Amino acid sequence: MTMDTPPPAGEPDDSTSAGTIGDSGYTLEDLSDYSDRGREPAIPAIDDNAECQSVLASIERVGALSRDLVAKEATDHPALDESWFGSLFAAISSEAKAGRDIPLSSPDPRTRLSITEGAVRELVRAAGDGVDGALVGRCQLHGDLDGAGSGIRVELSISVLLGAPVHEVAALVRQRVYSELLAHTELAVEAVDVTVADVHVIPNPQGGTE
Amino acid sequence: MSDDELAILIETAVRGVDGVATVYSALPPLARSARQLTAGTATLPLVALARKGGLLTVTVNVGVSAPQAPATASAAAIAVRTVLDAAGIPDAEVAIRVSRVHD
DSSP, rough: OOOSSOOOSSSSOOSSSSSSSSSSBHHHHHHHHHHTTTOOOHHHHHHTTTHHHHHHHHHHHHHHHHHHHHHHHHOOOOTTTTHHHHHHHHHHHHHHSSOOOEEEOOOEEEEEEEEEEEHHHHHOOOOOTTTTTEEEEEEEEEEEEESOOEEEEEEEEEEEEETHHHHHHHHHHHHHHHHHHHHHHEEEEEEEEEEEEEEEEOTTTTBBBO | HHHHHHHHHHHHHTTTSEEEEEEESSSHHHHHHHHHHTTTSOOOOEEEEEEEETEEEEEEEEEEEESSSHHHHHHHHHHHHHHHHHHHHHEEEEEEEEEEOOO
């Protein structure tokens, strides 16, 4: 089974695999290497940077699965388009950019509370990836994020584990994303649109596939 | 009290708030790197303080893990206000930015 439809890399952005994460000066490759080293020796400029930490979390969440898939497909299906994961991580890098501040209400006029656009996108991605059998390819937020209480639409593309109940997985992703946005933002979520763009397999220890 | 000392007091107070998982740098990376060059091996505060026209603005970037990010951000702001009041700077502006929501 191949994953032959790479997820789009997201909206045009300067935070792609060819550039640095946000304006941190570190590339996706740098962070991947840092993760591979077990984040040792510690680099405070990465550890203290929210955008880098967001990308590292995604790398570590998806990394094991991607290595398994690439190894399996390299053996059984040489035609695997490995760029799928490259595009996935490019999308993650792009989405990690802090972006706009989304207001949270504050009773004190001298106090501004907000959650970053990047934090919301990471929240959505983690909620989707947390559903068994789902892997988020791309996440986009549409609508006015700048005004508290404004309506937004969330658009997700996901890959579903081969054999998993597609409708149920998509519905669960939609439900979890909605719940997380309700808990952590004050956005009025008008819709969570989930598109199943791919299927994937996971090799089992006996050499077959699940 | 220096600004760096005040920033560290604020950072410590925010880290003590229930639901705050960590504090991230509020300074842009380039500005932080420039400051680190002059600070040598000293640890720089993660909280940003800016003064303009006599008005102090405090910016704190947090990662939260509590059930609700807005409530945690609000609690963090109260913690910052407590430090500022004790330091005799009650009129400062405070910005709390939730930069990540941890699993």
